[in-house]
Amino acid sequence: MSTTSEFSGYLYAHFKRETADGEQIHFALSEGNDPLHFNDLNGGRPVLTSVLGECGVRDPHIVRSPEGDRFFMVATDLCVNKDADWDRHVRWGSRSIMVWESGDLVDWGEGRLVEVAPPEAGNAWAPESVWDPEQEAYLVHWSSTLYDDTEHQGVSYNRILCATTRDFREFSEPRVWLDRGWQTLDTTVIDHDGVYYRFLKDIRARDGAAPNGRSIYCETATSLTAPDWAPLAEGIGLGTIVEGEGPLVYQSNTEDKWYLWIDEFSGGRRYVPFETDDLTGGQWTPSPDFRLPRNPCHGTVLPVTGEEYERLRTALG
Numbered sequence: 001m002s003t004t005s006e007f008s009g010y011l012y013a014h015f016k017r018e019t020a021d022g023e024q025i026h027f028a029l030s031e032g033n034d035p036l037h038f039n040d041l042n043g044g045r046p047v048l049t050s051v052l053g054e055c056g057v058r059d060p061h062i063v064r065s066p067e068g069d070r071f072f073m074v075a076t077d078l079c080v081n082k083d084a085d086w087d088r089h090v091r092w093g094s095r096s097i098m099v100w101e102s103g104d105l106v107d108w109g110e111g112r113l114v115e116v117a118p119p120e121a122g123n124a125w126a127p128e129s130v131w132d133p134e135q136e137a138y139l140v141h142w143s144s145t146l147y148d149d150t151e152h153q154g155v156s157y158n159r160i161l162c163a164t165t166r167d168f169r170e171f172s173e174p175r176v177w178l179d180r181g182w183q184t185l186d187t188t189v190i191d192h193d194g195v196y197y198r199f200l201k202d203i204r205a206r207d208g209a210a211p212n213g214r215s216i217y218c219e220t221a222t223s224l225t226a227p228d229w230a231p232l233a234e235g236i237g238l239g240t241i242v243e244g245e246g247p248l249v250y251q252s253n254t255e256d257k258w259y260l261w262i263d264e265f266s267g268g269r270r271y272v273p274f275e276t277d278d279l280t281g282g283q284w285t286p287s288p289d290f291r292l293p294r295n296p297c298h299g300t301v302l303p304v305t306g307e308e309y310e311r312l313r314t315a316l317g
Contacts, residue, residue: 007253008306014299023056028293036290041316053077063129093123137164214243233282246298
């Protein structure tokens with residue numbers, strides 16, 4: 001795996017709101033090694049378009065292989081622009097995720113739909129992948145509502161499910177990775193010094209029982225398969241943003257600093273970056289200076305090497 005000292009910039013993969021071409025894969029590239037100033041690639045047009053499943057994709061996430069020479073991208077199979085019936089999406093939405101793979105971040109070939117959620121699930125949202133050296137496989141996780149039977153009747157809530165894969169073609173049987181007894185969504189994980197930091201959205205309405213509802217919380221463990229994770233922080237970003245979802249997190253290429261973007265989905269600004277120089281402390285402060293591309297929505301920021309940076313800029317700039 002490449003180290004931060006080998007990286008020369010950042011690629012931001014995302015979707016752009018619920019418009020005709022917004023719910024497809026968009027790329028933006030940082031200004032050199034500046035972690036907070038990005039420009040749209042491909043003139044702000046999609047770099048990948050799905051014609052499978054729901055014919056729309058959201059929440060893309062890219063993982064680099066442990067050897068460093070291969071990339072896998074997963075995304076939600078969902079198009080709200082064509083159908084805004086959220087009850088249908090939650091209860092009878094796609095149980096598949098879109099998968100692309102690439103050796104150079106430019107040529108992604110043909111995408112494919114892979115069914116990952118069980119028949120009793122109503123959806124499969126916000127998938128992400130992380131290499132787990134303990135299992136020698138990628139742990140792929142996503143959110144699903146689970147019902148008592150395949151009729152999908154009654155009331156349910158989103159839990160975090162997971163499965164393992166080595167090739168993103170064949171997956172293990174899905175299992176529940178996280179069940180708080182209430183709605184959770186948009187999980188993302190980063191590791192540092194032998195500790196995994198897991199960020200999620202608490203979907204509950206903000207009230208006395210959930211004073212930090214509709215915001216981001218963080219918990220930690222030393223193994224991705226740990227049965228219990230220790231709480232670290234909750235209500236991250238509140239005071240700066242009204243409510244948040246879709247967290248993405250990445251480390252600076254040049255210093256001991258981490259960045260956490262939170263999607264202020266109800267405030268109109270969309271992504272708002274926060275930063276910290278102490279990942280273990282759970283305290284995040286708003287980044288004072290940043291420029292994100294137009295309509296930035298849920299996605300991922302991937303550190304890239306100088307060669308990868310130039311290839312992206314030349315092919316899509």
